[in-house]
Amino acid sequence: MLVNMTPLSLLFILFIAGVYGQSGFGVSYGSPHICALQGSAVTMSCTFSYPYRSYVVRAFWTKIQVREENEEFPDLSVDPEYSQRIQYVLNNQWNFNLRLSHVTKKDEREYYCRFTTEIAANKWIGIPGVRLSVTDLQLESPERVTEGDSVRLTCNSSCKLTDTPTFIWYRNSQRITGNIHHELLVHQVRRGLTDNYSCGVLGSFYISPVVSFDVRYAPDTPVISMSGSAVIKENDSVSLSCSSDSNPPAEISWFKGTTFVGSGRIFNISKISSDDSGEYKCRATNEHGVKYSDGVTINVQYPPRNVSVSINGSAVIVSGDSVGLMCISDSNPPALNFSWFKENQSSAVGSGQSFSAVQSGRFYCEAHNPHGAQRSDAVTVTVRHSWHVWLGITVAFIGLLLIILIIVFIIRRNRKAPKAEDVNAKQDDLYSSITESGVRASQSADCADAMYASVSSSKTERDENTEEMQYATVQIHKKKPKKRAEENECHYDNIGIHQPDPAMRQSNVETVEEGSVIYSCVR
Numbered sequence: 001m002l003v004n005m006t007p008l009s010l011l012f013i014l015f016i017a018g019v020y021g022q023s024g025f026g027v028s029y030g031s032p033h034i035c036a037l038q039g040s041a042v043t044m045s046c047t048f049s050y051p052y053r054s055y056v057v058r059a060f061w062t063k064i065q066v067r068e069e070n071e072e073f074p075d076l077s078v079d080p081e082y083s084q085r086i087q088y089v090l091n092n093q094w095n096f097n098l099r100l101s102h103v104t105k106k107d108e109r110e111y112y113c114r115f116t117t118e119i120a121a122n123k124w125i126g127i128p129g130v131r132l133s134v135t136d137l138q139l140e141s142p143e144r145v146t147e148g149d150s151v152r153l154t155c156n157s158s159c160k161l162t163d164t165p166t167f168i169w170y171r172n173s174q175r176i177t178g179n180i181h182h183e184l185l186v187h188q189v190r191r192g193l194t195d196n197y198s199c200g201v202l203g204s205f206y207i208s209p210v211v212s213f214d215v216r217y218a219p220d221t222p223v224i225s226m227s228g229s230a231v232i233k234e235n236d237s238v239s240l241s242c243s244s245d246s247n248p249p250a251e252i253s254w255f256k257g258t259t260f261v262g263s264g265r266i267f268n269i270s271k272i273s274s275d276d277s278g279e280y281k282c283r284a285t286n287e288h289g290v291k292y293s294d295g296v297t298i299n300v301q302y303p304p305r306n307v308s309v310s311i312n313g314s315a316v317i318v319s320g321d322s323v324g325l326m327c328i329s330d331s332n333p334p335a336l337n338f339s340w341f342k343e344n345q346s347s348a349v350g351s352g353q354s355f356s357a358v359q360s361g362r363f364y365c366e367a368h369n370p371h372g373a374q375r376s377d378a379v380t381v382t383v384r385h386s387w388h389v390w391l392g393i394t395v396a397f398i399g400l401l402l403i404i405l406i407i408v409f410i411i412r413r414n415r416k417a418p419k420a421e422d423v424n425a426k427q428d429d430l431y432s433s434i435t436e437s438g439v440r441a442s443q444s445a446d447c448a449d450a451m452y453a454s455v456s457s458s459k460t461e462r463d464e465n466t467e468e469m470q471y472a473t474v475q476i477h478k479k480k481p482k483k484r485a486e487e488n489e490c491h492y493d494n495i496g497i498h499q500p501d502p503a504m505r506q507s508n509v510e511t512v513e514e515g516s517v518i519y520s521c522v523r
């Protein structure tokens with residue numbers, strides 16, 4: 001039995017563990033390999049064997065199995081790295097234990113037990129020794145967790161702990177009671193779960209690194225927001241953004257109606273036009289599902305354009321009727337103010353989208369909305385009189401013409417009426433000598449370009465089959481024009497009429513009876 005034996009006074013005799021020397025000396029170990037949790041305490045034990053009636057006077061543990069000649073193995077109890085953490089425990093004459101606390105990764109190595117008996121030469125060390133492995137704890141969880149699933153967590157070490165440990169579980173650094181096993185079951189995980197889990201072993205201050213769940217779930221219904229003015233006009237810029245809560249982040253696609261127009265969380269439209277008007281939706285997609293947003297309508301406003309006039313019926317109407325004209329325009333908002341104009345007139349002739357034209361002309365309209373105005377091309381309206389109107393006008397014209405002719409006839413008759421004494425009443429005379437005495441020879445001076453003609457007619461025997469006057473000889477004398485006091489030009493004709501004998505018709509013999517003379521002034 002050892003008396004007053006301290007670790008510093010123990011000496012060991014070199015001895016292979018589990019194998020006895022020829023003299024009966026030896027060292028054996030309780031476990032050749034020990035796995036200790038980092039930060040925990042570990043106990044290594046050895047048992048001495050020596051001859052009967054001998055006793056151990058010194059024992060210690062060392063980490064060195066090779067020494068210099070004539071030098072002793074270093075005792076762990078005096079090593080600065082171990083002195084504050086080591087404790088030797090001698091249970092009896094043969095059992096000697098090493099307790100090492102606050103184990104770290106640096107403590108991983110092989111340790112040897114050495115003892116010395118009362119005979120100084122009897123020193124033994126057990127080789128091979130005890131292999132110490134130091135491990136930590138790792139909390140294992142699935143890489144991907146789907147919302148609604150149950151998750152199993154496992155607290156593991158890199159090597160099997162020598163002693164069966166009692167596990168401790170923590171959530172957000174708070175101990176979870178009721179579970180001492182190396183597994184923990186978490187029921188029905190949900191999105192937004194921010195709990196942190198960790199595990200440890202009873203008796204060790206070491207706690208595993210924390211883990212949290214990566215909960216995967218399908219996209220929520222996307223929501224579209226639009227930036228820019230509330231009133232969108234042509235050439236404005238519009239930006240649409242689509243947001244959806246999902247894990248992993250969803251891919252965003254944009255649609256106008258059913259037509260794909262772009263991708264990405266933000267959809268920009270620069271210099272927007274009326275063609276861009278319509279309903280837009282975004283679609284969020286990930287491996288767990290697909291969701292569509294509600295539609296957002298873009299209403300692009302613009303001034304009137306393509307203004308035209310529509311004619312209700314024919315543009316040719318009868319006097320007294322009217323033709324309906326309609327002003328048509330493409331604008332947003334719709335044009336509410338319309339003005340009607342007649343070409344070559346500066347002021348409007350009507351207002352409103354409809355206009356009734358009752359007169360001939362070319363008409364156009366102007367359409368107005370808050371963003372501007374535009375005029376149409378002109379259309380032609382023709383007004384014609386009906387047949388009874390034309391008949392009335394025709395009858396009136398003919399009546400007026402007849403009245404004028406009657407008046408002219410009366411005037412001319414009054415001017416050319418012959419005197420009674422100049423008329424020969426014989427019925428069988430074909431020709432008469434008529435002298436118009438109402439014209440004076442002095443009038444010849446009043447006619448600047450007077451022309452004179454002398455016509456002579458003589459009566460011969462009348463042939464029963466011969467028509468009235470067959471031949472006439474006309475002599476024209478042109479005189480120089482003179483200045484006349486009156487505006488009228490006069491021609492004086494000295495006409496003599498004779499009727500030749502049928503036998504003389506071919507001879508062109510002119511016989512003039514001076515008594516048959518007619519003077520006339522022709523204007």
